[in-house]
Amino acid sequence: MSEPLLYALGVVVFLVGLAVSIALHEVGHMVPAKAFGAKVTQYFVGFGRTVWSRRRGETEYGLKAIPLGGFVKIVGMLPPHRGDDPSQVRTSNTGLFTQLVSDARTAEYEHVTPDDEPRLFYKLPWWKKAIVMAGGPVVNLAIAFALFAAIFLSIGAQTLTTTISSVSDCVIPAAEAPRTCTSTDPVAPAKESGLEAGDEIVSFNGEPIDDWSQMQTAIRSNGDSAATIGYVRDGETYETTVNTSVQPRPVGDDPAVTEEVGFLGVAPTAGYERQDLGYVVTTMGDMTVGTVEAIASLPQKMVEVTQSIFGAERADDTPMSPVGASRVAGEMVTIEGTTWTDRVYRIATLLAAVNLFVALFNFIPLLPLDGGHIAGALWEGLRNAIARLRRRPLPGPVDVGRMLPVAYGVGALLLVMGVILILADIINPVRLT
Template sequence: MFWILALLGFGFVIAIHEFGHFTFAKLAGVKVERFSIGFGPILWSRRVGETEYSLSLLPLGGYVKMLGEDNPAQGATVGDVSDPRSYLAASRGWKALILLGGVTFNLVSSWLILVGLAFWGMPMTPPVIAGISPTVEADGEMKPSPAKLLGLRQGDEVREVNGQRTRSWDEIAMRVAIDNRQPITMRVRREVDGKVSEIALPETAGAEVYASNSPIYRLPTIGIERPQGPSLGRVARLDGELRPNDPRPDDRILAIDGVAVPDGALGHDIERRLRAFLGRVVTLKLARGDGSRDEVAIRYAGSPRDNLAIEVPAMVTGVMDDSPAQRAGVLAGDILLAVDGESVRSPGNFIGQVNRRDGAELVLRVRRGAEEPEFRLSAADAQGQRIIGVRVAEFFAGKLPFLPPALDGSPGALAAAGMQPGDALLLRIPGGKDEKPRYLALAGGDEVLVPLTLHDLEALDDRNIFKRPLASRLFGVQITSAVADDRVAVIDALKNQDQIELGALSDETRGGLRAALAPGDWIAGARSHGEGNALVIIRGATAAPRALDLKPVSDAVALEFTPFYEPPYRLEHWSEAFAIANGSARRMVTDTLRLIPKFFASRADGGIAATQTLSGPIGIFTMFKTSAEKVGFASFLKLVALIGLNLFLVNLLPIPIVDGGQLLFLGIEAVIRRPLPETMRAVANYAGFALVVALMLFTIGIDVWRLIN
């Protein structure tokens, strides 16, 4: 059903565009030989009157083939200009109208859909701040996030960004992306002590706050979280299949341990209330998806992203300036052992332990080298969350200092798999369909650290659709010969041999590797330590690496609230429907034009990675299916309208072969008052055709790369 809807949506935006060309061609008296949806070999066709209507093999677009039109995408040749029904015989005015017919139909149809949806209730993710990241990574350091510097709070409703009205979360993200080299200002609606007021941010006069660029995805960020829906989207029992009474997708939580959840609470607020029960048994009152009411008791495992399924040591990867942790003496690279004597079982478990203390002083015990110092500190309040100012990640590279127990106190998954303290994790393998993490492990051996610079971290993760990141080739391999000419010979656990070029790393690191690496060493990965970051090398392992297919031993249940949440927007006044439709159409065109140059800019100049933001036909088709399946028909129609507006813009670009390029030719001919030479037009059309094909292949490559990765 959803695949059919996706096909219909994709086909509609193409068909309405071609129908615009078709309609104006008929009005101009031009003979239309073929109306095709798709390119390439024809799968089905039927002739009605003088026109053949067809469906072709490649659903990448469509075309209207007119008598006399020269277009390499359609396999046409130049016709006789003396034929009165030839496209070439039409006046320049009619040619312009025929060319504009497609984009006009896209614009009008999209606008009508948007107006209708606005009156019905435009599906929009509310512009509500679900959470604030106190810090972001910038230039290899933890710095206060732009959201914190702005003064944003959890629950704020963003009304304006840089003077532009925002009604949805997507509008916030677009404004941040476009204005990422400008100071950010906001106007938010905030409730304080039962009173609602609008506040301009930043509140400090003259303060300038800029977005940060994600070091991995090269996308602008200010450190805010998207709101989730109030219903459960995914439920997973860590030790196997769900039991009959367990919560299910589409259920709503009405009360937590007897405390009612406020009406209108969204997923992020409910999840914040559940945080105090991470790893503990909690009673939930549920409104089932079928309308019934129920009460169940589960051991709460957080959300699937908390990674509580497998107990792995939690490691401090960064400490925020002037935070409780920094003042107490906690360092990056510390391994978290216990909070008030209770073992830390994972990064997510540690977050829950801190939140349960509710600001009371806690005793944190860590492993630092061979020592286990303790620190006394009190967590600070951060938008309803308790934090000590550390960034915590899973320990996934190097010798295990200890094996965390399961949530119920029994031996954890690592111990159940036969691991011992002092054994090394060599490589984390992404989970398969069951989403369970897998590792390569080594028994015994010593650990050697080679310092890495910020440049090295970026070089290790540098990736695009044409190359694998260096980290994916360098981590988890054994050295077979010493480093020579900045190259090293390696072999992986499957006996695949490789020659790895290290030239992308800094001079200091290459020198360190030449001095440190020896045949037989294994490279386990990169991790934080007290002085920065380091490449972890395991030397002298007593056996070949073995795969750990870890099985959860806890009976806890992970809950995730639906990320696809687009409730209908209620108009403040009937005229707002036209403002929403007009604004959506204008922003799709103008904002896209402003984004295009950012694809060619450097990261320092606010550049955006095209591989993270562009989508081709496969990606668009997937969006249609996801929208219809996960969000609803209204959201599906909105996407149809937005894709139609995108098609309007793309076809007006001055690229030979598309409508904008042909209009440019007409304009030139009108100025010079004679036709352009046929050879020049043909060369330009074929060059434009090659460019469009190259762009299509590039975006399809991005789509496939995303599916694979």
């Protein structure tokens, strides 16, 4: 298959996977809402003009022209302004935001009939509201877990093996890399020893080597001493002895921080090693922590993204829009030397990471995100519990309508962020290559 077709395939598969994830997110809201008796009138994937719709019972199912989101219409999410009677919605006020809230309440109850009143969402117990609103993000978490499990249990996790992928011809100081060798550069110890790409290192100074991390530690701690290396080539076991050299090499992720360590001059081959369910859980836990940290750093990252639109260098760890993520998906499947196993692994893990991000981002306790509704439901439960302890009448449902000005502000901010990210992904995209 040609590179352009592979690129297009990667983009299409990612976008379809993203659309399915969005659709399932909304199913996560709709199913418990219907199970609890709430009236669901619409289930749509996308925004904008309706492309297709079909009514089944009391619910209209459909697709919108812009497949970047979706929604479920649950009747009665906003309580009326006074009491439980929808006819008591306030219709006259002076403030701009107050008028917006009033208009939203009016629209909410425009088509509510007396038969609908027992099924209004705001009348549900607080814990049912929390379950309905948490259903979407929980589905995204389940998708992420299912994708990670499918990949790690079948293909495996990508790990560095003790098989050599390349041998350095010379020793180049870390501060000068990457560059080609010159006549003044010393020959790399691995080259001098006769090691070749494809050799599998099985021992170092008599100690068995099981993984690349162990091999790397052994080389670094060897300094400029002699090393006896056991390796397998074409099914035969050999040994070679060579002195490792001492070179300044980076410590951790910061290339500016170096230390003098032993140097051999070999690079490992990446391979797949099947994992168990515990690995999946651990990986999800680690990625959850990393994703939360990434969300916390979004304000600073958005500044960097905005600067990149005007010519500043764009870091690889800056956030992306679906436009940028689909571009990355296309590049993932066209990298030279990529196998079909690599392609499946990369697209599946990318979709898993996106679902994890969507889930955790939606748990932020601000409207219009799901977390804002969850926070309102939990606050209602807490208020009711306190009232019971104090033997007082229950205060009733929390009026999330009062938070609509915040929802409008957050919604506008998310819209601006989306536009900035799309512009940056077009003008100065993150590139794997």
